[in-house]
Amino acid sequence: MYNYRIIQWKKDGTANGQVVACGKGAGNGLNQLNSPTDSRRSGTTQGEILIDNVACYGLTMDDQRYLYVSDELKHEEKRYQLGEKNGTIVAGGKGQGAGLSQFNCPSYLFVDRQQNVYVSDNENHRAMKWAKCAKEGIVVAGGQGFGNALAQLYRPHGLYVDALDSRSKTRLTIIVG
Template sequence: MNSVRYPYIVTFYGACTETGKYALVMEYMSLGSLYKILHKDKLSLDWFNRLSVALQAAKGINYLHKLQPPILHRDIKSLNLLLDEFRAGYIVKVCDFGLAQTRNETTRQTVLTHALPCTLQWTAPEILRLKKHTNKSDVYSLGIVYWELAANEIPYDEHQNAVIREFVLSGERLDIPQTTPLKFATLITKCWTNEPKDRPDCSQIIDIIEQCIEDQIIIPNIPVDATWQPKGTTVAGGMGEGNDSNQLNHPLGLFIDDDDQMIVIADSDNHRIVQWKIGDTKGQVVAGGKGKGNRLNQLNGPTDVLIDKETNSFIICDYGNRRVVRWSHRSGTTQGEILIEPLIESAIFGFVDEPLPP
């Protein structure tokens, strides 16, 4: 476990082997498991975030499968996928793979605790037939997790183990919700097919999910001879001049974040920076919004904004205060920090290509 280092694998730091105080020290993931988020917290994820979770999980498992020698997880389920907030979305990391690697394949595991479901729900049919565990057995389990993302339900909830076992071995599968994107629904069906050889490997799964994500972003091909109609589509504001969450007042600079599918706008006369996700009808104030002023929690006529991915923060040209400020993108941030002041009247925000100080 200690030798595995990968962005989508939980980091193992060490262990306590003192008698009576055995413990593993691992990376902390503040949101807990995907199981907790979906079935206890009842967090509603849009399809972009669901597909992002699915992709990251596949990348983590694929990494284990590609190691030499390969590591088979043997216990993939929503309980073993941990999440944390990252930018405007989530980061997903696979856990419990080290224990699963050394687990006896014939060990029966039915009920973990009275509060949590048994592992049986995620177990491939060949394992129920006491066959050898392969990378395709992990893929089957991943398919069940993908069904959880689509249905937002516990697989085989409230059904007895014997009933689940008979259902799976007979080739029956859970109903995939009709609201599931077609390509993702097809992927789930492929992952849980009865024959392991007919299932995709994780590299193929990654390619398919990346296509699913691209399908969520509708960018039509524009013909060379296209002519423009004298009208456009409003993607932010458009509800008149004002300072409500669905309004803007003299918007100036903007930054398009392709990774997180959002637009960040310098809402100048409202003295704030607004984040607007593609398709939303309201924006979210991420900097300023406390009236015109020069305090660290205020802006004065901001004209430009960009996102510094390395520090997960907004860099803002606070024009009226003749300064450049950094404002963290992390939730709970109430004020910025000054990077440069004062700026002369003719300073141009966009021309500097030197890295900003950390």
């Protein structure tokens, strides 16, 4: 059972959340959502179409206000300037597969300050890092088949990259669910 809505909970200890988007059932209307998995806060009170014709699974925004979108059906990650409709492929885009230039159902993504793109590659059971302008990525977690061993992941559904110091050393946190 899906809720087709986005609910906000405040940190003040309130037990009930507030619906901040949709609640009108599944659909493509400006007042509807279809299996939402991620959101960004814009401050608007009305729906707006930022990008269409995309199977958006995850999205994020970098320090320079570029919007990054994970398209699970095209197996690619694109970067958009706000207002732009076409975008630029920054990871994947070589069709579905297990190669270092491919994804198999990419889901969540994270972009660091150097515009490196980190992607949860769901069906390949791995997390990948794509440097800015790279033609292929590197596996940073998993990639050894699915499972629960230290070198394995099972359908990673989220990730977060934490900068540890000014020399750009990072720690990668993977959420599996």
